[in-house]
Structure formats: structure tokens, C-alpha cells
Amino acid sequence: MSVELIWALITGAALFGVGIYGALSQTNLVMIMMGVELILAGALINLVAFWRYLHPDVAAGQMFVLIVMTVMALEMAVGFGVAIARFRSKGSVEMEEAAELRE
């Protein structure tokens, strides 16, 4: 057992929890994306901690981090594309006003 690994994992857990709270509680699309960014950040720190303390000789661990960073960037790009389209047609990106998408 190592203190460093545990602390890093707890940080990841806390970021994950805060991200989940944000993604569920915010009403604006952009704020929800911030929550998702925090969730992915929690995943990132866990990946780096696992690479550093459990498998430092496997380069695939670092590659996994690069892929998650890519996912973060993609999530933002597509999210903003959707946000722009939504804003153009309805004039707002509030979730409460997007109930008609359910049908």
C-alpha cells in the first residue's frame, strides 16, 4: 500500500463526484460540459496513478491518457457544435427548455 497512490485515487474520486454533481444539477449545456470535463479529469488522474504506481514499464498506460485527452477535446468540439445549432434555432441552450427533444 502506498499513500501516494491512495491520495491520487481519492483526488480522482472527488473530482468524479464533483463532476457528477455538476453534470446533473446544472441547467445549461455549457455548464454540463464542464461537469463532464471534471469527470474525465478524475479518470485521467486515476490512469496516471495506475501507470506510475502499478505498471510504470508499460507505455500503453500513458497512451490511454492521450486517448482520454482526445476524448475531452472531441466532447467539447461536438458539444459546442450542438450548442451553436440549438442556440441558433431556439435562442437558448437551457436544458429545462429542451423538453421537446424527448418526443
Next chain:
Amino acid sequence: MTTLLVVLLLAIGVYCVAVLEAWIASGRFRLMAPACSAIALLGRESIVPRKPDLLFFEMGPIVLLVAALLAAAVIPLSPDLIITDLATGALFLNAALAYVLVALIMAGWGPNGAYAMIGGWRFLGQLIAYAMLVVMPITAVAMRAESLATTDIVISQSGLWNIFYQPLGFVLFFIAAMGLAFLPPFDLPTAKGELAGGVEAEYSGVRLAVFRLGRMVLVVTLAAATVTFYLGGWQGPSLPPWLWSAIKILLVTAAMLLIGRYVPRIREAHLLAWCWKFGIPLALLNIFIVGILLVVIP
């Protein structure tokens, strides 16, 4: 010890550049001009606008200065005159320079003024485009050096400087460096004529002095980066290495400032269109050419 020496050299360099800029702008060579204007700025009242975002307003100039200093930390002035010889130095330089953008957005948003805010958001578009043109030529340089450490990059140019090996990359990097330091043809965030000073508009007194100092350090750092990546760094005959670095950095800075004197300010739309449509494809072409060159003439 090395850190102190580098910071001292940097301070002297910044002063020289300030003298140069005053000379180019006013046409008169006065050694005391920057000192006088600095004292004048420090003596003036530093006005805080109404309803500011005070945290950002105070932090903006400081973040600019710190980002520029951090970028300078990986620049080698001679084989052992470098603050930290990071193994990922070339990437770290980009990371530090990215915070110039954060500083300008903070400084633009903080004062709660329309001109400042437009200046800050303008710089966002400008830097996202031109950061690409900083990163991609550096990639080609790192390919030749087979390392991201700045000292290795300088040593890799002992046979032939990169400016001759990859002239396209040099031109792109030089333009991007000017865009990143918002020097005159690219000075959209602080445009004097159209935005009344832009990001600088609401700053006065001590805060403006820090902002200007940060900008000057940024210019010197970018010139030093150009020297490191393309002009052989400290290498040169007979003179000591640090002197060669100093001469080259001053020459590059003078070139950057002089170009701004003779070229009119570019429109935002033209600037971005040029970068995305020509600059980035050219940078990719540069990487491709260097890749082939490395196979043909190692």
C-alpha cells in the same frame, strides 16, 4: 545562481529591447527613455474601473509576466546557462506560452470595459490559430534533433542551422512568434487606433507597468526561442557562447520590431483566414519536407 544570472541577463535584454522600441517608435535614441517612462508610470495613480472583476483585473498582468518568465526558463543562453534543462523543454515552452492567452482574457474581462473585452476575445481567436504555427514548426525542429530538450536542439544545429535546413519552418515560426507577442502588424488585442488600447485601455500606473514589462519579457523570450530553434543558439566562432546568444537575440528582436514599423495592421478576418487556410497547411508541408530530408540527408 544560474537562475539569478539568467534573470539578470533577461532584465538587461528587456531594457535594451525597450530602448530599441522607443527608438523605433519615436525616432530618437535615448538610453534613459524606458527608465523615465517606468518611473512616470509608477508615480501615477493606478485607477480601478467601476464594478471590475477585481481578481482577474489584478491577476492579468501578473499571469502575463509569470508565463513569459516560465517560458524563458527552458531557453539555453550557453551550454550551462539555463534555468531548467527539462527533457520536454520544447513542449514546456508551448505550455507556458499558452498562459499568455489566459492572462489576456483575464486582463480583458477584468476591468469591465467594452474595448478591453473585445481585445481579450480577439486575442483568443488569434492565439488559437497562431499557437498551431508555433507548435508545428517546433515539431519539425524536434524531429531533426530527435529530442525535445532545448540544449539537444541547439547541439543538433552544429553542422547546419535550422534556418537553412527548414527555411519554411523559420518563416512560419517567426510570423507566429510576432502574432503571439501581439507585435505591431498583429497587435489586434491592444490596437491603438481602433480599440483605444484594447486590453491595456483600462490599466494605468503600476498595473500598466507590470503589463508592459510582461509583454517585453514575452518579446525577448520569443526572440530567444527563435534563436534556440532556428539560429543555432549559442553557437558561433571566437566569441563566448552567452555573447553570441545575446547578439542573436537582440538582432531577432530588432527585426521583429522593425517589421512592425513598416507593415500596416492586419484585419482580424484576414489574419485568421490566412492562418487557417495557408499557414497551417504550410506547416504540415514543412513537417513532411523535413521528414523526407531527414531520410535523404541525415
Next chain:
Amino acid sequence: MITAQAIFIGFFGVAAVWFGVVVFRTFSMVRSAIALLFSQTALGAMFLTMQAEFLGVLQIMMMATEMSIMAFFMVMFMMDPGGMGKMEMTHQKRLSWIVGLASFVGAVAIAVFIDWGPVATTVAETAEQTEALGLELLGRSMLIFEMAGVTILTAMIAATSVAIPPMPSPEKTHKDKV
């Protein structure tokens, strides 16, 4: 045993979580985006502390531009970007609290109670790490890497095509003219 590494990881971890909380506590949207940036930067500093230098520097570099773009879109799309009006922008608060707290507690329980086995004390030099990563990307994991590249391209095209304004159809413009 508390090492210097543990202290730094703890410090940057607390900073990351604190800035993460600030993201949802502040009313100013630009502050919120910049807080997220500082949270990610603290994370990058944690990577540096864990001797993953390349990843740390990359994280610090990428997030600066990414979160600045975020700040820009926040100002574009929010009704009250400056936070002067202290607008309430949340819903289902209780549910979010419960789910967030439950996931945090669950993850912490897993982290604490699982036996992670022996822990590596040393890692390779940064230069070797970066080289190994490059060989991994262009060797064994080439296909995954290429997939990521193609996905980025697809996302770029998709995002752009969603975002550009729809072209008015030719008949309609003709009708308008008449």
C-alpha cells in the same frame, strides 16, 4: 510513510478539487471556466509530481486553450455571464448531491479497501518514457492511434457542419425575391 511526493500530490489534489468545486459555486461564468482551467492545471502539476513529465506538460498546455474556448462559449450562451444578477442555474439539486456523494464514497471505498499489491518505486527517465510512448503509439497501438485521428477528423467535420448556418434553399430565396 509521508514522502515529499505524497505531500505534493496531496497539495495539488486539494487544489484541483477546490477549484473543481469553485466551478459550480461561482456566479461569474468566466470565473467558472478559469477555475476549471486551474483545476486541470493542478492535475497537470500532479502528473509532473508523479514523474509523468510529458503527460503533465501536455495537460497543462492543452487545457489552457481548451478552457479559454470554454470561457468564450460560456459568455456567448449564458444569460448572465458576468454573474452580476446572481441567477439560479441549477435544478434537481438534492438528487445531484446524493448521486455525486454516493459516487465519491463508492470510489473512495474501492480505492481504500482494495489491495493494490506491491507499488513501483522508480520509473524510467523522461526521455526514455517519451521514446517508449512514441514507439507504443506508432507500433503496437498504431491502429488505436489512427482510430483516434480519424475520430478527431470526423468530429471536426461533424461539429463544423452542425454549427454553420443552414443554407436557404434556392426555391425559397427565389420566392422571397418575387
